[in-house]
Amino acid sequence: MKKEESFSLEKGEANQELDDDGKPTRTGTWLSASAHIITAVVGSGVLSLTWCLAQLGWVVGTSFLVVFAAISWFTCILLTDCYRSHVTGSRNYNYMQAVKTNLGGRKYKLCGIAQYGTLVGVSIGYTITSSISMAAIKRSNCFYKYGHDKECHTLNTPYMLIFAFIEIIMSQIPDFHKLSFISIIATIMSFAYSSIGIGLSIAKIAGGAYPRTSIGLPTRTDISNMDKMWNIFCAIGDMAFAYSFCAVLIEIQDTLKSSPPENKVMKTATTIGISATTSFYMLCGLLGYAAFGNDAPGNYLTGFGYYDPFWLVDIGNLCIVIHLLGAYQVMVQPFFAFVENWSHRKWPESGIVNKDYTVGCFRINSFRLVWRSTYVILATLVAMIFPFFNEFLALIGSMTFWPLTVYFPIEMYISQVKLRRNSFTWIWLKALSFVCLLVSLLAAVGSIRGLVVSVETFKVFRSMS
Template identity: 50%
Template sequence: MAAHEGTNRVAPMEVTVEAGNAGEAAWLDDDGRPQRTGTFWTASAHIITAVIGSGVLSLAWAIAQLGWVAGPAAMLLFAFVTYYTATLLAECYRTGDPETGKRNYTYMDAVRSNLGGAKVAFCGVIQYANLVGVAIGYTIASSISMKAIRRAGCFHTHGHAEPCSSSSIPYMIVFGAVTSIRFRGSPSSLPSCPSPILPSDSPSASHRPSGSLTGISIGAGVTSTQKVWHSLQAFGDIAFAYSFSNILIEIQDTIKAPPPSESKVMQKATRLSVATTTIFYMLCGCMGYAAFGDAAPDNLLTGFGFYEPFWLLDVANVAIVVHLVGAYQVFCQPIFAFVERRAAAAWPHSAFISRELRVGPFALSLFRLTWRSAFVCLTTVVAMLLPFFGNVVGFLGAVSFWPLTVYFPVEMYIKQRRVPRGSTKWICLQTLSISCLLVSIAAAAGSIADVMDALKVYRPFSG
């Protein structure tokens, strides 16, 4: 079968050469697509810019809940698990031979090729649900950053004693309007996701490090139950900050053809990227906790642990908003593509779905305009109902961590490498998967419990 497939791949190249197009054939990879040019360095850059995002803003709060011992230890543990399972996932880019096997272009393709059946549907549900959740989280994060810009100016003008309170609802509407207008433009020319620019979060150079070995103490407004829930939510926050498995295969698909194999290059890139990210996270989380102590906010740039220089806070929050506008659109593209593809297949003769109006360089579709606008409105309304940044981040991290970062990479690797059931390696991999499942369940429970507690005093749409 392999020989037959190899013949099929060579035949078109022979025809191409005879037609005088040998130069074009040289620019194609073994799958007929344009030659990939990615390297160890470009893959590392892709991973780092994908991993470091808005999740970094909650790390100081997470360290504050766990303390100086458990906080950094948890961060190192998540870094190791993320790195290890990413190396397993990298092995699944090609099915069969690591250098000549069939390529899997997306995470879903890898699951379909290695596992198939109901697990493909489960993967799809988790992936798309996670993307919807990310869209809601980005709406919340951007609105509170915009709100913080206004508050910083108010504090600077009127003093820190002023409440300078305002609602985040108008800013969510603004964010939704901006993203909706951007979607109505050219959907194919979307901005990339830059990493947020974070200022130094130390109030002063002479500030003495705060915090304790066990984190926030029980008492002074924190009950023992809240301490437990917050500690569990902290695990979800850290997991969310490290999440990038769902786009690893897509990044690996940019690496040029072997030798060396794409999996070896990706594993090296992952090692460097996770190490770099961990150093950055350690500095951000630990320095934030040292600066603010138990008062570390769940969003480092909007909790106002310090007020001056106010313009530095404004610059950082503007950078966050710009980052999230682009990131929202990029993360939502798979959802839009999936719905529009299924709609086109279900109603191929519908003018509402298929007809496009060309206006200069833009292609306007009534269905795309209606559906995408409705999606933006839905995520905006949900964000208005649940404007809790830390809780949303913790829940997203908890829900997506086990299936996307651990379960599927482990199961695909076992299938791909034919790891014998009951062997030492199989037992170790399954133990890792079950342990991470328990951590995910606990972290999700902590986030949900905290949301339920907040809803007791929160009024919907009050901001």
């Protein structure tokens, strides 16, 4: 009887209340994992791709998009095998724990700084993006009502506060395992607004829009060669940001049933997620560039706010807001869990930290309520101070791409398989990591320079759309 029970728990069968490690049974599948990935990937990044192509041209821009997709897929496949220890078979519940198991304590701390710094940055970026989309709805309706000659500028700050209020409520969802339904809704929304953007681009092209585009790097006379170079670096960072889900891959994998093996299911989900999002990225970016040309706006869907049908543009921007409400939670839940797990270990006897209260059908924890609400408020405050869409996304992308998407997965793979130093595979993996480091550094320099220039002329809490 004990053997049968042990085997059943190990397989993670649905009729068992506990999993193989004594924790509640996981119920995730390839479908829920794919939804989490698409929710995390297709976020703010898709909206900036048209602008990126306007800085890089058809060939270079498309090539970078394909390369980033291929590298992200390859390193994520490596990362899925780091979920369980190769020695003991025990689970690593998060990215940091996987790094600690495979690479040791010092790199574990560096990973924590990179991962949680990135997740904080992404939550700020999503706040900025959602406010721009909400403001675009009001602005397009203003154009429809008063005509296109009226400027209809709208202050973004109130919309950031609305977004923050909703996130304070949603942040009380206790953990990643309760997000599947929200991720599925967010995934539907991401496909909806991407499809609307594609449709509007096709309609604009069919309507006789023949903007100037470039096969190679665009030649521009309206900005200096130095500004052009900085924009190119920033565009590369934006493209890197478009694939910044590696930071939560292990956390997503930890929601999967243990049978079939989590790494096999996660590889399937990763392939589906990246393939689907890259297809939409290509369609949105390339068609958007064909519609707007070298004068493409930073956020391509808000660029349609000047044109009819205004109601379709409004639906697209509403879908963005709904998607980002869910994506915010997918990206920030690991950071919430890290702080709360540390607090439980630090104050094991504290009722405020450890005791839950039942209010109707909800379970409320005092510490979770105060800490998560404070976080959302602080993130919103930073978004109000630095509401610069493209530059901020590029900075997050540069911070994320090399350490979390490339360096740690490669180093963990080398450690796991005990790859011989200076062997052919070791050399090309190290070379890939070094090249990606250079790309991240260039993107970081470009984004920081863009932020500095933007701050010089910006009035705090006066961001306008």
